Amino acid sequence: MAFHAEELKNAFVADLEAVKSEAELAELWKKYLSKTGEVQKLMSGIKSVPNEEKKAYGQFVNEVKTWVQEQYDAKREEIEANALQQKYQDETIDVTVPVKIRPAGNLHPLTAVKQEMISVFAGMGFEIFEGPEIEDDDHNFTRLNVLKDHPSRDMQDTFWLTEDLLLRTHTSPGQIRVMDSKKPPIKVLVPGKVFRSDSDATHSPMFSQLEGLVVDKHITLCDLQGMLDSFVKKLFSDEVKTRLRPSYFPFTEPSVEVDVSCFKCGGKGCSLCKGTGWIEVLGGGIVNKKVLENCGIDSDEYSGLAFGIGIERIAMLKYGINHMGKLFENDVEFLKQFKA
Numbered sequence: 001m002a003f004h005a006e007e008l009k010n011a012f013v014a015d016l017e018a019v020k021s022e023a024e025l026a027e028l029w030k031k032y033l034s035k036t037g038e039v040q041k042l043m044s045g046i047k048s049v050p051n052e053e054k055k056a057y058g059q060f061v062n063e064v065k066t067w068v069q070e071q072y073d074a075k076r077e078e079i080e081a082n083a084l085q086q087k088y089q090d091e092t093i094d095v096t097v098p099v100k101i102r103p104a105g106n107l108h109p110l111t112a113v114k115q116e117m118i119s120v121f122a123g124m125g126f127e128i129f130e131g132p133e134i135e136d137d138d139h140n141f142t143r144l145n146v147l148k149d150h151p152s153r154d155m156q157d158t159f160w161l162t163e164d165l166l167l168r169t170h171t172s173p174g175q176i177r178v179m180d181s182k183k184p185p186i187k188v189l190v191p192g193k194v195f196r197s198d199s200d201a202t203h204s205p206m207f208s209q210l211e212g213l214v215v216d217k218h219i220t221l222c223d224l225q226g227m228l229d230s231f232v233k234k235l236f237s238d239e240v241k242t243r244l245r246p247s248y249f250p251f252t253e254p255s256v257e258v259d260v261s262c263f264k265c266g267g268k269g270c271s272l273c274k275g276t277g278w279i280e281v282l283g284g285g286i287v288n289k290k291v292l293e294n295c296g297i298d299s300d301e302y303s304g305l306a307f308g309i310g311i312e313r314i315a316m317l318k319y320g321i322n323h324m325g326k327l328f329e330n331d332v333e334f335l336k337q338f339k340a
Contacts (some may be wrong), residue, residue, distance in 0.1 A: 005064050008038050012068055016075055025072075025079055032068055039065045109338045110208060110327055113315040114191060117210055120234045124227065126189045126212065131174040133193055137164050139173035143294040144251040157197035159205075167195035170308060171211035172251060175287075178213065179295035184302045186215040191311075204324050208311035215287065215297065215304035221254065224284055224305040228258055232281070236263040236318070243278065252285025252306055272317075279317060282309040 012032055019025050032038045042061050049057045107115070118128065142148070159167040174190030190211035197205060214223070225244055232240045240263050244256040259280050262273035269275040284307030289299035312324050319338060321327065326334055 005042060005060070008032075008042060009064065009067070012038075012071070016071055019075055019079070022079055022083065025076055028075075029072060033065075033072060039068055106335070106339050108327075108335060109315050109319055109321075110311055112338065113318060114208065114210070114311050116235065117231075117309065117311065117314065118189060118191065120231050121189050121210075121212065124187075124230070126187050129174055129178050129188050129190050130192055131168075131171065131177050131190060133168055133195075134161065134165055135168040135173045137166065139176050140166060140168050140170075143176050143291065144172055145288050145290045145294075146250045150250060159195050159197060168192075169196055170194050171209040172306070172308065174211055175213045175251075175291070175306060176295060179215065179292070179297060184215045184217075184297060184304075186213060186304070188213050204312065204328065206328075207324070210309045210311055212284075212307045212309075213287070213304060214306075215292070215302055217302055219286070219303040219305050221256070221286060221305070224256075224286075224307065225258075227305075228282070228284075228307065232260045235314070236260065239263070239266065241267075247283060247285075249283060249285060251288050251291050253288045255283065255285035258282045258284060258307070272320075281313065281317070282307055284308065 015028055015031070019028055030037065034040070039061075042064065043058075046054055046057055046061070106112075122128075140146075141150075158169050161167065171190040171192050171194060174188075174192070178186060178188050178190070190209075190213070192209065193206055194209050195206050212227075214227075221244065225242060229242050232242055239261075241261045243259050243261075245259065247255045247257040249255040257280055259278040261267040262270060262277050262279055264270050264272045265277070267273075267277035269277050273279050284305065287304035287306050292299040292302060292304065312327055315321065315327065316324065
């Protein structure tokens with residue numbers, strides 16, 4: 001048996017010297033130290049040893065096993081150290097090598113304006129809610145007081161996916177989803193993409209809106225104008241003023257269009273404001289009682305205000321962009337103009 005053990009040790013040493021990688025080391029362990037390895041086979045030979053020699057044989061085999069394990073462990077440490085050293089060499093960075101200087105990027109104007117708008121309203125205590133872009137008729141029209149035969153459906157050329165599903169035409173369905181899940185007081189912004197079949201210099205089949213909703217006791221148009229006054233001053237200039245003009249939306253009553261005094265000419269009249277001194281920026285109003293009631297909110301106890309702002313519209317005004325398509329073409333030379 002001692003002879004077999006000596007053969008095993010010699011074979012192990014030869015195999016150990018040939019090991020150069022972790023994979024080869026794993027194969028060595030399998031050959032010698034696993035449950036079916038050579039050392040275990042040597043241990044199994046105890047069955048053929050006379051009883052009076054079993055103890056001595058067991059001690060001898062354990063010594064062989066300990067020796068093999070020690071040699072294996074030493075080799076493993078050597079392999080791991082070499083691998084770590086190689087990793088250091090592969091990942092070494094020569095700091096003296098000249099680098100290619102790349103100009104810093106900047107936010108897309110739509111992203112910058114959207115973040116600025118959200119920041120202004122977040123400072124007023126608004127929370128953010130993002131609804132789905134694929135909506136059903138109930139959320140997009142019916143519960144917003146746009147009934148099946150209502151003429152206001154003709155105001156929006158809708159992309160229908162099925163008889164009931166559509167690409168949302170505004171972010172107003174977010175109002176319904178929020179009021180379904182949360183009771184007043186409510187103060188929420190709903191930003192997102194909306195879709196309408198319309199395309200020209202100031203319209204796009206896909207564009208971005210920012211919907212605002214406040215529901216509480218004793219909400220009036222004065223609250224809306226005060227809030228929007230603060231918004232436009234922070235977005236454009238401290239000198240900018242707002243005015244409300246009567247309008248019509250099925251989900252607000254009364255409804256208003258909101259204009260700002262021209263921040264380019266100070267209200268004197270110029271090409272931007274088409275000589276009027278005012279620029280239309282958004283629509284809004286007091287939430288229609290039927291909309292509140294459709295969401296289970298007592299319209300005698302609570303009232304609300306809502307407004308919708310086109311983010312592209314604000315970006316075009318803020319940066320003097322004359323065609324909405326430029327915001328979607330991703331022309332790098334065009335986008336370089338807008339530095340944060």
